[in-house]
Amino acid sequence: MPEVTDEHVARATWSRLAEPGDVMTQVVLRTVGTVESLEWLRTASDVPPALIERVERWRQRLELVDISRELKVARHVGAHIVIPGDPEWPTALDDLGDEAPVALWVRGEIPPLDRAVALVGARAATRYGERVAADFAVGSIDRGIAVVSGGAYGIDAAAHRGALSGECADGATVAVLAGGVDRLYPAGNETLLHRIIQTGAVISELPPAAAPTRHRFLARNRLIAAMANATVVVEASFRSGARSTANHASRLLRPVGAVPGPVTSAQSAGCHAMMREGQATPVTTPDELAELIDSAGATPIAEPLVASGPLDDLPEDQARVFDALPARAAATIPSIASAAGLTESEVRGALGLLELAGKVRRSEHRWGRVRP
Amino acid sequence: MPEVTDEHVARATWSRLAEPGDVMTQVVLRTVGTVESLEWLRTASDVPPALIERVERWRQRLELVDISRELKVARHVGAHIVIPGDPEWPTALDDLGDEAPVALWVRGEIPPLDRAVALVGARAATRYGERVAADFAVGSIDRGIAVVSGGAYGIDAAAHRGALSGECADGATVAVLAGGVDRLYPAGNETLLHRIIQTGAVISELPPAAAPTRHRFLARNRLIAAMANATVVVEASFRSGARSTANHASRLLRPVGAVPGPVTSAQSAGCHAMMREGQATPVTTPDELAELIDSAGATPIAEPLVASGPLDDLPEDQARVFDALPARAAATIPSIASAAGLTESEVRGALGLLELAGKVRRSEHRWGRVRP
Numbered sequence: 001m002p003e004v005t006d007e008h009v010a011r012a013t014w015s016r017l018a019e020p021g022d023v024m025t026q027v028v029l030r031t032v033g034t035v036e037s038l039e040w041l042r043t044a045s046d047v048p049p050a051l052i053e054r055v056e057r058w059r060q061r062l063e064l065v066d067i068s069r070e071l072k073v074a075r076h077v078g079a080h081i082v083i084p085g086d087p088e089w090p091t092a093l094d095d096l097g098d099e100a101p102v103a104l105w106v107r108g109e110i111p112p113l114d115r116a117v118a119l120v121g122a123r124a125a126t127r128y129g130e131r132v133a134a135d136f137a138v139g140s141i142d143r144g145i146a147v148v149s150g151g152a153y154g155i156d157a158a159a160h161r162g163a164l165s166g167e168c169a170d171g172a173t174v175a176v177l178a179g180g181v182d183r184l185y186p187a188g189n190e191t192l193l194h195r196i197i198q199t200g201a202v203i204s205e206l207p208p209a210a211a212p213t214r215h216r217f218l219a220r221n222r223l224i225a226a227m228a229n230a231t232v233v234v235e236a237s238f239r240s241g242a243r244s245t246a247n248h249a250s251r252l253l254r255p256v257g258a259v260p261g262p263v264t265s266a267q268s269a270g271c272h273a274m275m276r277e278g279q280a281t282p283v284t285t286p287d288e289l290a291e292l293i294d295s296a297g298a299t300p301i302a303e304p305l306v307a308s309g310p311l312d313d314l315p316e317d318q319a320r321v322f323d324a325l326p327a328r329a330a331a332t333i334p335s336i337a338s339a340a341g342l343t344e345s346e347v348r349g350a351l352g353l354l355e356l357a358g359k360v361r362r363s364e365h366r367w368g369r370v371r372p
Numbered sequence: 373m374p375e376v377t378d379e380h381v382a383r384a385t386w387s388r389l390a391e392p393g394d395v396m397t398q399v400v401l402r403t404v405g406t407v408e409s410l411e412w413l414r415t416a417s418d419v420p421p422a423l424i425e426r427v428e429r430w431r432q433r434l435e436l437v438d439i440s441r442e443l444k445v446a447r448h449v450g451a452h453i454v455i456p457g458d459p460e461w462p463t464a465l466d467d468l469g470d471e472a473p474v475a476l477w478v479r480g481e482i483p484p485l486d487r488a489v490a491l492v493g494a495r496a497a498t499r500y501g502e503r504v505a506a507d508f509a510v511g512s513i514d515r516g517i518a519v520v521s522g523g524a525y526g527i528d529a530a531a532h533r534g535a536l537s538g539e540c541a542d543g544a545t546v547a548v549l550a551g552g553v554d555r556l557y558p559a560g561n562e563t564l565l566h567r568i569i570q571t572g573a574v575i576s577e578l579p580p581a582a583a584p585t586r587h588r589f590l591a592r593n594r595l596i597a598a599m600a601n602a603t604v605v606v607e608a609s610f611r612s613g614a615r616s617t618a619n620h621a622s623r624l625l626r627p628v629g630a631v632p633g634p635v636t637s638a639q640s641a642g643c644h645a646m647m648r649e650g651q652a653t654p655v656t657t658p659d660e661l662a663e664l665i666d667s668a669g670a671t672p673i674a675e676p677l678v679a680s681g682p683l684d685d686l687p688e689d690q691a692r693v694f695d696a697l698p699a700r701a702a703a704t705i706p707s708i709a710s711a712a713g714l715t716e717s718e719v720r721g722a723l724g725l726l727e728l729a730g731k732v733r734r735s736e737h738r739w740g741r742v743r744p
Contacts, residue, residue, distance in 0.1 A: 128634060128636070131636070132635060132636070259635055260632030260633065260634075260635060260640070260643075260644055260647070260654070261632065261633075261634060261635075262500060262632075262633060262634055263504060263631055263632060263633075263656040263657070264500070264503070264504070268632070269656070271632075272632055272654050272656045275632070275647065275654045276653060276654050276656075276660070281648060282632070282644050282647045282648050282654070284635040284641070284644045284648075285635070288648070
């Protein structure tokens, strides 16, 4: 079990306070300092307007947290916490920038992920899809490629199972859960998840006892995409959640593959749509999967989102507000609202966040861009 | 039955003399004149060296041809001849330039092909492939899109059958055969081909009694591709002949679609390969097929091959020789051979053909380009 430092404790605490993927958490950690941030949270009186609501919520939760007890509970289920800088930390997660998780709760041990594929797909998979998922997982392991997935029924389970049955390696596979790792969810996969813990890892950015909500499932997908060199969608209906994982991969400039299937199968319609839209390359064999993984290094590596252009990593509202600001002058909230097509209250909220991120500056009643 | 002019007779004769797709036939017709070309063939003594062998062969065949008897035989099986300029001539064939057929032998009547799809694929089709081919053909006919195919077993037959079962139109479908239209080949499709003749057409560029050879099957594919706005490959193994039709379509800058199928099916491997190579768009519904057809007009229309740049329509050897010629000066055969990486004899052959096509000129022992 690695040493637990103040930074581990602070990040463990934050994983209890913040919702997954909330960029403001990372902004605070970066701006105030990781260890200092909790003291700041308890005592700060000069909270920026855009943060007031969040700070309220964080403070309420903080009062309820007994972090040494939490860590004890975690140890009890065999979980440990992994943070940036730890040897076990998947550095690929850093490409998420301010959307990176503050910490990971881990059962088992995260295997090396320098060559990893995210094999994802529909819960309501067909036998064809499950067979292909398992075959591709076996083929990945045999080629030294780790298999990352979501531990769900259907394609995920078939991929994990295939990875565990691979012959050449220890079946390096990682299941990323949307809730705490103490609950091996879904219950029907409990045995499978226990087997994954033996040779790979079951991980979550949420602390033990956290419930998997819809928002957390969607946020979880970004970790699956970020931890792999490429994402391959084995089966997905038009509106499948697996496509959100593919979208995260695309946003990270990681290659996306999709497995063709019968055009008569609704479970392949999402895969075909991604191919038609040019988002996904057809992948039909483990060799083609390996090719996709190895092409990932050949394409321009995704810059950390925080370091990219002023608009690239902003949520929709903030991007529209920033875009509506004159390049060199300053504007009033009503005129920004009119240019951005948003209400004044939406503009006020977005400006607060942009100010906190150092992207805009207020002068009297006017707002302008901060020049890079 | 349309009027049979001297030009019809001349082209009918040439269809007996020349092998499909031999560009030199069109060069002769264009250079000497269609009607005059047969007299020239009988009497010419100044045949360019590059043509001597061909002219020999043509003359031998010409001696055996009794064209009025041929036309009578054709009429007997209900076939008539269609040539460029006839209302029934598919003008899309003109995009083939010097590779266009000299004439078409037709049973039935060629329907309007302003919106047409080439639905092609493996003879050894699966039930899945045949079902999709039939569904797509029905969907095409229902959307006013004619179906062109090769009359073969498997995908071709399923496509024709689907077209004939369409509800909204007369089932406008055209089968392009590799041999004479008097023999409805393959025999197992005779009933189907008879039905096609009732509402569409069975056609060939070869005259009655001509045997379908391997070369003729491959040459036939260019007609299928050229007569349709887009080619959709329903099933094809890696080495399927259907891919040659797709290649002809690509060469004509016509869109190519391919139907995804199970990655476990060898009969879909060619389709997936074309998608991976970026040659084909996945097509999963008749609506997507119609989209592909209508996108054909949106892309730059293929120029007739003969009118394009000096190199575009040349066979490999000639292109290399032309490329090796200095832009403004003239060169000797040894120096051209060295620049082109060909033997002197290969260069001599290619120069003869290029001279005939008016692309190069000789002056003493040196050869140079003819400026456009």
